[in-house]
Amino acid sequence: xxxxxLDPSEVRADGGASLDGRRAEHVAKVLGKAPGDALAVGxxxxxxxxxxxxxxxxxxxxxxxxxxEREPAPKRPITLxxxxxxxxxxxxLLQHVTALGIERIxxxxxxxxxxxxxxxxxxxxxxxxxxxxLGLEQAVDTVAPDIERARGFKAFAEDRLPELAAGARVxxxxxxxxxxxxxxxxxxxxxxxxxxxxxxxxxxxxLTEAGAQGVSLGxxxxxxxxxxxxxxxxxxx
Amino acid sequence: xxxxxLDPSEVRADGGASLDGRRAEHVAKVLGKAPGDALAVGxxxxxxxxxxxxxxxxxxxxxxxxxxEREPAPKRPITLxxxxxxxxxxxxLLQHVTALGIERIxxxxxxxxxxxxxxxxxxxxxxxxxxxxLGLEQAVDTVAPDIERARGFKAFAEDRLPELAAGARVxxxxxxxxxxxxxxxxxxxxxxxxxxxxxxxxxxxxLTEAGAQGVSLGxxxxxxxxxxxxxxxxxxx
Numbered sequence: 001x002x003x004x005x006l007d008p009s010e011v012r013a014d015g016g017a018s019l020d021g022r023r024a025e026h027v028a029k030v031l032g033k034a035p036g037d038a039l040a041v042g043x044x045x046x047x048x049x050x051x052x053x054x055x056x057x058x059x060x061x062x063x064x065x066x067x068x069e070r071e072p073a074p075k076r077p078i079t080l081x082x083x084x085x086x087x088x089x090x091x092x093l094l095q096h097v098t099a100l101g102i103e104r105i106x107x108x109x110x111x112x113x114x115x116x117x118x119x120x121x122x123x124x125x126x127x128x129x130x131x132x133x134l135g136l137e138q139a140v141d142t143v144a145p146d147i148e149r150a151r152g153f154k155a156f157a158e159d160r161l162p163e164l165a166a167g168a169r170v171x172x173x174x175x176x177x178x179x180x181x182x183x184x185x186x187x188x189x190x191x192x193x194x195x196x197x198x199x200x201x202x203x204x205x206x207l208t209e210a211g212a213q214g215v216s217l218g219x220x221x222x223x224x225x226x227x228x229x230x231x232x233x234x235x236x237x
Numbered sequence: 238x239x240x241x242x243l244d245p246s247e248v249r250a251d252g253g254a255s256l257d258g259r260r261a262e263h264v265a266k267v268l269g270k271a272p273g274d275a276l277a278v279g280x281x282x283x284x285x286x287x288x289x290x291x292x293x294x295x296x297x298x299x300x301x302x303x304x305x306e307r308e309p310a311p312k313r314p315i316t317l318x319x320x321x322x323x324x325x326x327x328x329x330l331l332q333h334v335t336a337l338g339i340e341r342i343x344x345x346x347x348x349x350x351x352x353x354x355x356x357x358x359x360x361x362x363x364x365x366x367x368x369x370x371l372g373l374e375q376a377v378d379t380v381a382p383d384i385e386r387a388r389g390f391k392a393f394a395e396d397r398l399p400e401l402a403a404g405a406r407v408x409x410x411x412x413x414x415x416x417x418x419x420x421x422x423x424x425x426x427x428x429x430x431x432x433x434x435x436x437x438x439x440x441x442x443x444l445t446e447a448g449a450q451g452v453s454l455g456x457x458x459x460x461x462x463x464x465x466x467x468x469x470x471x472x473x474x
Contacts, residue, residue, distance in 0.1 A: 002458050073456040096463045101455075139457035180473065183420040218338075218474070219310040220376035221239050226333045229463060230470025236417065237455070 001026050001137045003040045003048065006066070011043065017051070017063045024061035027053070042142040043068050044133075072141045075103040076237035077188040079164050081150075083110045083195035085224050087122040091131050093225055097145065098135025100232050104146045106160070110153055112197040118151065157206040164190050170212040173231055174204060175221060178214035184236035191235065193228050238263050238374045240277045240285065243303070248280065254288070254300045261298035264290070279379040280305050281370075309378045312340040313474035314425040316401050318387075320347045320432035322461050324359040328368050330462055334382065335372025337469050341383045343397070347390055349434040355388065394443040401427050407449040410468055411441060412458060415451035421473035428472065430465050 004027065010017050019027075027033050033053045041063070042048040049068035053061070080097055084090065084107045097105060109118070121127055132144040150156035161170070168188035171181060175198065192212060199207070208214070217227055241264065247254050256264075264270050270290045278300070279285040286305035290298070317334055321327065321344045334342060346355070358364055369381040387393035398407070405425035408418060412435065429449060436444070445451070454464055 096460075099457060099459050099463055100467065101457055138460055141457060180421075181470075183471065183473075184417075217470075220336060220338055220378060222336050223333075223375055226336055226466060229466035230337065233418075233454075233467025233470030234420065234473075236420075236471075 001030070003042045003137055003140045005042050005044050005133060005137055005142060007044050008046065011066055015064060015066045017066055019061040019063070020059060024056070025058045027061050028056045028058045039063065040140070041066060042072070042140070044142055046142055048072055048140065048142060072143060073101060075143060075145070076101045078102045078232070078235060078237065079104040079106060079168070079190045080228070080232070081106040081108050081190060081192040082228070083108050083193065083199070084113045084117045085195065086114070086117060087120040089225050090117070090120070091122050093228060094128065094131035095135040095138070096229055097232065098132050099139040101139065101141060101237070102145050102232070104148065106148045106150055106164070108153065108156060109151045110195055110203055111200045112195045153203060154206070157210050161190070161207070161210045165211050170210070171215045172199070172204065172207050172212040173217065173227055174199060174214050175216060176214060178216040181215040181217065181231050181234045183234045189235055191231060193224060193231070196224055238267070240279045240374055240377045242279050242281050242370060242374055242379060244281055245283065248303055252301060252303045254303055256298040256300070257296060261293070262295045264298050265293045265295045276300065277377070278303060279309070279377070281379055283379055285309055285377065285379060309380060310338060312380060312382070313338045315339045315469070315472060315474065316341040316343060316405070316427045317465070317469070318343040318345050318427060318429040319465070320345050320430065320436075321350045321354045322432065323351070323354060324357040326462050327354075327357070328359050330465060331365065331368035332372040332375070333466055334469065335369050336376040338376065338378060338474070339382050339469070341385065343385045343387055343401070345390065345393060346388045347432055347440055348437045349432045390440060391443070394447050398427070398444070398447045402448050407447070408452045409436070409441065409444050409449040410454065410464055411436060411451050412453060413451060415453040418452040418454065418468050418471045420471045426472055428468060430461060430468070433461055
């Protein structure tokens with residue numbers, strides 16, 4: 001936790017704030033803050049800044065003099081369209097890509113996504129928000145990526161993808177005779193990553209018709225988590 | 238498991254092989270192979286090829302006509318020097334970087350590595366080999382990265398790093414006023430990644446003296462796993 005994030009409603013008019021739970025415990029146990037110490041804070045969705053510790057125990061953290069004066073790093077104009085992975089990979093990837101500053105994540109159903117994944121408690125809004133918060137706290141950011149769900153592949157390819165693609169470079173990661181993923185792409189990018197086992201040929205055809213360019217990471221078959229992070233590293237930003 | 242890897246000792250002179258345990262179970266349960274089916278196989282440390290299934294149950298897999306005729310994709314001439322992470326991250330990273338085809342991994346002790354990590358059962362040779370095998374099976378490769386341990390930072394920086402650095406580009410990932418990590422570097426690379434919390438200034442000085450160039454992934458503070466995979470994606474290969 002490299003920044004303690006507060007909800008706007010938690011900051012009082014006098015610049016004080018009272019926290020409990022995970023954040024209080026972390027500040028007391030891991031950061032070992034004492035009264036008078038400065039603490040890096042941020043307002044979820046807003047600015048970064050600092051606060052002063054009034055008191056800190058594992059149960060309760062009292063802050064005063066909360067000042068929020070600088071914007072977080074801008075989001076990278078990247079939309080990651082991710083075939084919904086199995087829940088533990090999904091949870092980790094949410095943290096990874098939030099920390100990397102991606103603007104938007106679209107969770108996509110494809111033929112090889114197991115339908116049961118959509119029933120996972122990890123997809124409940126509060127569970128998703130926990131992972132986003134952890135990614136933001138790691139990266140010292142306040143603005144989470146937007147999360148969309150696209151449970152119909154055809155509707156996504158025909159309706160939503162063209163909207164996302166307007167003005168953007170659209171890349172689909174797929175093993176095959178494709179060139180390497182481009183590097184340090186300056187403008188908006190839509191990156192599509194299939195499920196373990198890949199997109200089926202029909203899906204690749206529909207995505208290609210919608211303007212997606214196939215990119216490869218070489219001859220090795222990679223897991224979704226490995227491939228996604230290596231690709232996002234290449235895109236830069 | 239995109240290839241079933243055999244130990245050289247498991248392949249009989251008549252081209253047959255008898256497997257049990259995890260591999261037999263996977264072929265029967267996940268791949269659902271029946272007698273007569275072809276199976277992608279490889280010899281650990283050797284070539285890739287194919288075999289024919291004689292019989293397949295969850296307990297025992299009988300193969301015949303094992304033929305090994307093609308080399309796996311060449312290793313990427315990258316040495317990853319990794320401050321030893323906590324065990325679950327270590328296990329996942331071993332799989333990730335093996336799948337990515339890295340040539341060598343040096344596990345390094347630094348000031349901010351918890352000494353208890355070196356006592357983890359995950360560092361026992363058999364435990365490491367399990368992760369390497371999973372990475373190779375995923376990537377359809379047969380040759381695991383070499384694993385070295387460097388438990389003395391000073392000796393590593395003064396003796397081993399200069400050997401590794403001969404003819405190679407040496408990069409150290411560190412937050413700060415550094416340029417971005419270069420992309421698609423053609424020749425050998427030594428990439429150093431610090432622990433959660435980073436290298437301490439003394440360590441950065443020693444590494445820089447040994448010729449390492451600082452590289453940054455931008456203003457966000459990333460976890461070791463996120464940063465390592467994004468950096469390896471950039472290096473290409």
